[in-house]
Amino acid sequence: MARILVIDDEPAIAISARRMIESLGYRVSSFQNPVLAVEHLRAQAHDYDLVMSDLTMPGASGLEIASEIVKLRPDLPIILT
Numbered sequence: 001m002a003r004i005l006v007i008d009d010e011p012a013i014a015i016s017a018r019r020m021i022e023s024l025g026y027r028v029s030s031f032q033n034p035v036l037a038v039e040h041l042r043a044q045a046h047d048y049d050l051v052m053s054d055l056t057m058p059g060a061s062g063l064e065i066a067s068e069i070v071k072l073r074p075d076l077p078i079i080l081t
Helices: 011-023 034-047 062-072
Strands: 003-007 027-031 050-053 078-080
Touching: 003 011, 003 034, 011 027, 027 034, 034 050, 034 062, 050 062, 062 078
Parallel strands: 003 027, 003 050, 050 078
Antiparallel strands: none
8 A cells, every 4th residue: 555645734735635545545644844744754765655745835845845855765756736
C-alpha cells in the first residue's frame, strides 16, 4: 500500500485531503506545519511514495519544501497545489 505525505497549512484542507486519499486505500500522514513535515520526512524519507504540498504557506513555501525533498530523495514524486 502506498504511503502519501500531505502538507497544507489550512487545517480543513489537510484533514479533508487526508480523509479523501485514505478512502482510496492509501496510508496518509498530514502536516499543517511545513517545517515539521520536512523534519519528519528527514527521519522517514524512504517510507513515502508521494508528497503532496500546498504551494504557499507561512514558514516555508511548497517550492522550498520540494527543494529539501529532492536533496533527501530525488526519486520521490512531489505534487504542488
